Amino acid sequence: MGKENCKCSSSWVQRFRARHNIVAGKVCGEAAGVPEGVTEEWLSHKWPTLCEGYKPEEIFNADETGLFFNLTPDKTLKFKGEQCKGGKLSKTRITVLVAANMTGSCKKKLLVIGKAKNPRCFKNIHWLNIHNMKTTLDPG
Template sequence: MSSQRRKAFTIEEKGAIICRLENGESNSSLAKEFGMGHSTISMIFKNKNRIKQSFNSNVLKPKRLRKSRRENVEALIQWFKIMRNKRIPISDPMLQEKANVFTARFGILDFNCSASWISRFKVRHNIVAGKIIGESSSVDQNSTTNWLTSVWPNLRRQFSDDEIFNADETGLFYKLMPDKTLKFKGENCSGGKLSKYRITVMVAVNMSGTEKKKLLIIGKSQKPRCFSSVKSLPVDYANNRRAWMT
């Protein structure tokens, strides 16, 4: 008996074999090239319709075609394609929750989507994680370095940690979509139009962390409707027509 280990081909490799057979290459030449029996080549060609379907659906890595017994698998992949076409970011928990929604819709009682099932689902359908390309800006590193080396040491010696505060403003885009998503491998992962709804938040805390100043929130409205029944706020609120700090 031969000790040579039987090679398992991916769907992509099987698709290439089918293509070569359809282009006129013989079964025997391919069997010799790949070191397999004629019957294996014949079996691949016999299942060409299923293999082509998986190849065209971007399922390239699995080495065996398994018939899904659950309708929610096909529904989930179709939903995923629709969401990606709309450039909507998708995470593992979203995918898991949607799988459970389809499970309930189809009346499947013996299935509960787990994190490991989602991991296998992503491998089968060639889905990977990617970062959405968005707007970016750079900081002048020379100015920062010069300030830290020439100005900061003299200031630092004059004050204790309790007396040194760091304050900064930041924009809170409360309707902004995530910048990471699941996607098909090789898919161009570009984002859609970014939401501009925002407030500005001013934060301040001393170096020792013993004193944190009350947050300053800057919104667009002078008297927001959501504040109508609020008697006191845990933050200081101010308004600017663009929600900017002046």
């Protein structure tokens, strides 16, 4: 637009988006949900008996997840009514086990689980620096 050092406020950007019918849209996704009342009932009836005799720092939750580090974002800006279509999605990933205790006070290493002893995505890499912690890729 020929203007140098232009600084736009967030309200200017919002008005610009509204004026040109630009909205945020999800490219693809799945709908999932838990029926209402299920979590409240579990927390009031089941949880007290399960955590009986344990301190909060002794209660851990762990889950394995896929880290798709080459995956493109699933949201973008678009014009209202415009369809968002993406290309082929990258399936390059590593599997990570993430764990934390109930208070968040336990600072443990992340466990990287690979399908191969030396995954191709980590060729010539022997250590991962994750939050200033070194995790070895070699299970041996």
